Amino acid sequence: MKRNLIIIIVILVIVLTFIYLSNKAQVIDINNEIEILIENLDTPWAIDFLPNGNMIFTERPGRVSIFDFNSRETRIVANIAVSEISESGLSGIAVDPDFVNNNFVYIYYTHKTANRVSRFVLNENNVLENELILLDNIPSARFHDGGRIKFGPDGKLYITTGDATNPSSAQDIDSLAGKILRINKDGSIPNDNPFSNYVYSYGHRNSQGITWHPETNELYESEHGPTRNDEINIIEKGKNYGWPIKCEDDKNPNDEYINPIKCYIKFTLAPSGIAFYNGDLYVSGLRGKQLRRIIFDEDYRTITTEEELFSNLGRIREVVEHDGHLYIAISNRDGRGTPRPGDDKIIRVKMKSI
Numbered sequence: 001m002k003r004n005l006i007i008i009i010v011i012l013v014i015v016l017t018f019i020y021l022s023n024k025a026q027v028i029d030i031n032n033e034i035e036i037l038i039e040n041l042d043t044p045w046a047i048d049f050l051p052n053g054n055m056i057f058t059e060r061p062g063r064v065s066i067f068d069f070n071s072r073e074t075r076i077v078a079n080i081a082v083s084e085i086s087e088s089g090l091s092g093i094a095v096d097p098d099f100v101n102n103n104f105v106y107i108y109y110t111h112k113t114a115n116r117v118s119r120f121v122l123n124e125n126n127v128l129e130n131e132l133i134l135l136d137n138i139p140s141a142r143f144h145d146g147g148r149i150k151f152g153p154d155g156k157l158y159i160t161t162g163d164a165t166n167p168s169s170a171q172d173i174d175s176l177a178g179k180i181l182r183i184n185k186d187g188s189i190p191n192d193n194p195f196s197n198y199v200y201s202y203g204h205r206n207s208q209g210i211t212w213h214p215e216t217n218e219l220y221e222s223e224h225g226p227t228r229n230d231e232i233n234i235i236e237k238g239k240n241y242g243w244p245i246k247c248e249d250d251k252n253p254n255d256e257y258i259n260p261i262k263c264y265i266k267f268t269l270a271p272s273g274i275a276f277y278n279g280d281l282y283v284s285g286l287r288g289k290q291l292r293r294i295i296f297d298e299d300y301r302t303i304t305t306e307e308e309l310f311s312n313l314g315r316i317r318e319v320v321e322h323d324g325h326l327y328i329a330i331s332n333r334d335g336r337g338t339p340r341p342g343d344d345k346i347i348r349v350k351m352k353s354i
Contacts, residue, residue, distance in 0.1 A: 032309075032350065032352055033349065033350040033352070034348070034349050035347060035348045035349075036342070036345055036346075036347050037055075037067060037327075037345075037346050037348055038074055038345060038346045039342035039343070039344075039345050040342060040343075040344075041059055041333075041343075041344040041345065041346065042059050042060065042061055042333050042344060043059055043060035043061070043089075043317075043331045043333055043334040043344060044057055044058065044059050044060075044317065044318065044329040044330070044331060044344055044345075044346055045057075045058045045060050045089075045090065045091045045092070045093075045147070045317060045318065045329070045331070046058045046091060046092045046093045046147075046148065046149075046329075047093075047273075047320045047327050047329060047346065048093050048094055048095045048320070049095065049320075049322050049323075050066070050095055050099065051095075051099055051100050053069060053323070054066050054067060054068050054069060055069070055322075055327070055346075056077070056093060056095065056105065057093065057329070057346065058090045058092070058093045059344075060082075060084055060089035060090050060091065060331075060334065061082070061084050061089060061090065062079050062080040062081065062082040062084070062089065062090045062109070063076055063078070063079055063080075063090070064076070064077050064078040064080065064090070064093065064105075065077060066126060067346075075126060077122065077126050077127055077128050078120070078127070078128035080107065080109050081111070082110055082111065083110045083111055083112050083140075084110070085110075085142050086142040086143060086335065087143050087144070087145050088110035088115070088140055088141070088145045089110055090107070090108075090109045091108050091109065091110075091145070091146075091147030091148070092106075092107065092108035092147045092148045092149035092150075092159070092160075093105065093106065093107050093108075093149070094149045094150050094151055094157060096151070096185065097151050097155060099122075102121075103121050103123070104119050104120070104121060104122075104185070105119070105120050105122050105128060106118070106119050106134070106149055106157060107120060107149075108146075108147050108148075108149045110145060113137075113140070114137045114138055114139060114140050115138035115139070115140045115145055115146075115147070115161070116133055116134075116135060116136040116137070116138060117133075117134050117135040117138075117149060117157070117159055117183070117187075118131045118133050118134060119131070119132045119185075120132075132187075133187075134183065134186070134187030135159070135176075135181070135183060135187055135198065138159075138161050138176045138177070139161070139163075139164035139166065139169065139176060139177040140164055141162075141164040141165045141166075143162070143164075143165055143206075144162030144163050144164050144165055144205065144206040144224070145161075145162050145206075146159070146160040146161035146162040146204075146206060146207055147160065147161075147162075147208065148160040148207065148208055148209055148210055148272075148273065150210055150211070152182075152212060152217075152219065153212055153217045155185070156182050156184060156185075156190055157182070157183050157184070158180060158181070158182055158200065158210055158219070159180070159181040159182075159183065159198075160180055160204070160207035160208060160209075160210055160221070161176055161177055161178065161179050161181060161204075161207070162177065162204075162205065162206035162207070162224075163177050163178035163204070163205055163206065163243070163244075164177050167205070167243065167244035168244065170202060170203050170204055170205065170243045170244060171202065171203060171243075171244070171245065172202075173195050173197070173199050173202055174197070176198065176199075178202065178203065178204045178205065178206075178243060179199050179200070179201065179204060180199075180200045180201045180202075180204065180207060180210070180219075180235060181198040181199060182198065182199075182200035183198055193237075194237050194238030195238070200235070200237060200238075201235050201236065201237065201238065201239050201240075201241060202239075202240055202241070203240040203241035203242045203243050203245075203257065204221075204241055204243055205223060205224055205225055205226070205243040206223060207221050207222065207223045207224075208223070208224065208271065208272040208273070209221060209222035209271055209272055209273045209284070210222075210235075210274070211274045211275050211276055211281075213276055213300055214276055215300075216300055218234055218235075218300070219235040220232065220234055220235070220276075221233045221234075221235050221274075222271035222273075222274045222283055223241075223260075223271070224270055225243075225263070225264075227268060228264065228266065228267065228268055229263060229264070229265065230263070230264040230268060230269045230270060230271050231263050231264075231271075232260055232261055232262040232263075232271070232274075232281070232283065233258065233260045233261065234261055234301065236258065239258045240256060240257050240258065241257060241258050241260075242257035242258070245257070261301055261302075261303065262294070262303055264288075267288065268287045268288065269283070269285040269286075269287065269290075269292070270285060270286035270287035270288060271283050271284065271285055271286075271288075272284045272285070272286055272316070272317045272318060273317060273319045273320065273329070274319065275319045275320050275321045275326065276321060277321040277326055277351065278351070279296075280293050280294060280295050280296070281293070281294040281296070282294075282319050282321075282326060283319070284316040284317055284319045284328070284329075285315075286315045286316065286317060286331070286334075286336070287315070287336075289311055289313070289314055289315055290308045290309065290310060290311040290316065291308075291310045291313075291316050291319060291328065292306060292307070292308055292309065293306065293307050293309055294306050310328070310349075313328070313330050313347075314330055314331075314332040314337050314338065314340065314343070315330065315331045315334060315336065315337040316328055316329070316330055316331075317329050317330070317331040317334075325348050325350055326348070326349040326351060327347070327348055327349075328346070328347050328348075328349060329344070329345075329346050330343065330344050330345045330346070330347070331344055
């Protein structure tokens with residue numbers, strides 16, 4: 001009897017140890033240095049950095065917060081009134097390149113009837129105020145709302161929008177849906193935009209990631225395709241990327257449409273934020289539950305190697321490079337994931353060399 005009790009206790013210890021290590025495995029990686037910065041968030045969507053080095057980020061229910069690296073404290077600086085239904089809500093954020101002089105922060109969010117991009121002032125008390133709507137009436141829906149905003153090397157603000165479940169709108173250059181948009185910081189139309197409106201490129205289904213190569217300044221984009229047709233594109237001004245006329249498994253693609261440099265036809269990645277780091281492209285995957293590292297040939301268009309990283313974290317929504325680290329946002333509480341203790345999180349990674 002005593003022997004059986006000992007065996008049962010040993011088995012319980014092994015099981016509990018396994019469960020503990022399984023939970024801890026989400027932050028253990030023998031190849032890279034990983035640090036959890038913030039826990040217990042709700043669908044962190046976008047990350048940017050202030051000139052003082054502090055991190056500013058959004059959560060989809062409407063919160064904007066700043067993480068102070070010195071105090072290790074997080075402070076909510078705004079609660080935006082958003083319409084959060086499935087994929088809609090608060091998404092993109094971008095700090096003005098001239099923030100030290102104007103204190104401007106830009107935000108993409110869904111209100112009751114549409115998506116919009118607004119500019120705020122971050123005041124001396126670290127509170128966002130004085131909203132100025134720069135672009136409104138971007139079509140919204142439960143799904144395909146786009147939402148990434150970033151400043152390009154040219155100082156213009158780039159905005160990704162989804163087709164808002166109306167595929168034909170992506171081909172209409174007079175519609176704001178299914179596009180990459182480009183605006184001046186005051187909300188006006190740049191005079192060198194290709195169609196004399198906000199549209200920079202079109203034929204996109206649901207773009208959720210943009211970044212620029214640090215040497216070539218070419219614009220790279222990640223896009224949700226239909227099942228097993230997620231894309232990585234290099235974006236050219238005025239070009240048509242095909243949705244919904246052409247899917248990437250078409251046998252005879254039309255030269256009128258730009259083909260992706262990568263199409264995921266073997267599994268669904270649902271790519272979101274993307275970033276260059278040490279010359280390689282890192283792509284966050286929601287449904288794919290991973291971060292992918294893409295290594296290019298010297299032309300930065302031909303992919304030579306690809307690998308899966310951090311597949312034990314869950315739904316990875318955002319990846320940003322800053323000051324020699326990758327910052328990763330995990331969104332297991334977005335209604336489609338399986339939350340773990342401490343979710344959702346933002347982590348910082350110091351990647352080791354390949």
